[in-house]
Amino acid sequence: MVDQAFRAAADERPSVPASEKDANMNDILAVRTSESPQRAASPGEANETLLSVRDATIQFPAPKGRKGAVVTAVKNVSIDIRRAEKFVILGPSGCGKSTLLTAMGGFIPLSGGAIELEGRPVRKPSMQTVMVFQDFFQLLPWKTVRANVEFALRQRWPRMPRGERRERAEHFVDLVGLSPQLNQYPHTLSGGQKQRCAIARAFSVSPEVLLMDEPFGALDAINRERMQGELNRIWEEGRPTIVFVTHDVTEAVHLGHRIMVMTEGPGQIRRLLDNPHVGMLPYDTQGQESVAELREMLIPAG
Numbered sequence: 368m369v370d371q372a373f374r375a376a377a378d379e380r381p382s383v384p385a386s387e388k389d390a391n392m393n394d395i396l397a398v399r400t401s402e403s404p405q406r407a408a409s410p411g412e413a414n415e416t417l418l419s420v421r422d423a424t425i426q427f428p429a430p431k432g433r434k435g436a437v438v439t440a441v442k443n444v445s446i447d448i449r450r451a452e453k454f455v456i457l458g459p460s461g462c463g464k465s466t467l468l469t470a471m472g473g474f475i476p477l478s479g480g481a482i483e484l485e486g487r488p489v490r491k492p493s494m495q496t497v498m499v500f501q502d503f504f505q506l507l508p509w510k511t512v513r514a515n516v517e518f519a520l521r522q523r524w525p526r527m528p529r530g531e532r533r534e535r536a537e538h539f540v541d542l543v544g545l546s547p548q549l550n551q552y553p554h555t556l557s558g559g560q561k562q563r564c565a566i567a568r569a570f571s572v573s574p575e576v577l578l579m580d581e582p583f584g585a586l587d588a589i590n591r592e593r594m595q596g597e598l599n600r601i602w603e604e605g606r607p608t609i610v611f612v613t614h615d616v617t618e619a620v621h622l623g624h625r626i627m628v629m630t631e632g633p634g635q636i637r638r639l640l641d642n643p644h645v646g647m648l649p650y651d652t653q654g655q656e657s658v659a660e661l662r663e664m665l666i667p668a669g
């Protein structure tokens with residue numbers, strides 16, 4: 368019998384039929400879910416929906432071609448993101464991951480369907496949602512690490528007393544291990560340190576939802592692995608809801624309580640999986656097997 372967590376994932380209908388390969392993946396994750404004694408319970412198991420995507424379709428004008436022609440980036444995606452979960456969107460390059468994430472933040476409009484945050488339509492960016500990007504240039508170059516975080520805090524809570532703002536900024540800088548660089552400017556930081564600062568800034572404003580678009584994509588392998596572990600650790604503080612986009616299978620399995628696998632473009636849901644291996648790689652051999660299976664699932668047919 369599959370366990371509760373797996374049934375919850377199966378409730379979300381993928382928008383494309385599962386292949387035989389996918390069915391095997393189900394078996395693997397379902398069995399592991401019930402067998403794994405150390406399994407970290409998904410905090411989203413309480414099933415409280417925070418961000419709801421209903422039948423979302425996103426189209427862009429085709430770059431060239433006849434007038435009115437469109438590119439469909441995302442097609443009929445429906446998904447409920449639960450409060451306090453780390454939800455990973457995984458898929459091949461160009462399948463619409465970033466587009467879907469950007470729409471969740473209200474940065475681009477839907478062509479069809481709806482996105483709601485706590486039951487209210489998401490139509491434009493709001494303070495409830497913060498995005499962290501892959502590139503290293505999201506910090507204000509003329510401000511120090513501390514001042515970058517303080518700046519965000521001032522935007523979020525304009526009336527917060529100066530001392531409290533400073534203290535809060537230092538707390539989050541410390542949380543990401545950047546205290547020694549507190550007074551440094553972005554151009555003096557490594558790529559990993561810049562991402563740490565961006566993450567400190569994002570966490571410091573206590574967003575309802577943190578949207579992370581391949582934030583470690585530009586890091587070397589060692590720093591990337593380190594940052595994944597850090598993210599799991601930092602998430603424990605406050606447990607924000609995180610939607611994390613990646614095309615890296617190991618990263619997905621290490622970070623996501625649930626993993627949504629997308630098809631090649633136009634992006635649809637291929638599978639939605641509960642992941643019992645979150646935070647356990649690289650020492651969890653079953654997790655490594657799941658990584659291999661997922662990787663195979665992403666290899667294009669033919």
Ligand SMILES: Nc1ncnc2c1ncn2[C@@H]1O[C@H](COP(=O)(O)OP(=O)(O)OP(=O)(O)O)[C@@H](O)[C@H]1O
Nearest residue numbers: 427438440459460461462463464465466467614632
């Ligand atoms: N502003 C735009 N105008 C036209 N087409 C766009 C636009 N943004 C994205 N697209 C197209 O939508 C599709 C999905 O792009 P998207 O960036 O969401 O994919 P992705 O899965 O995030 O890819 P990657 O992993 O390479 O970042 C692609 O075909 C892309 O060319």
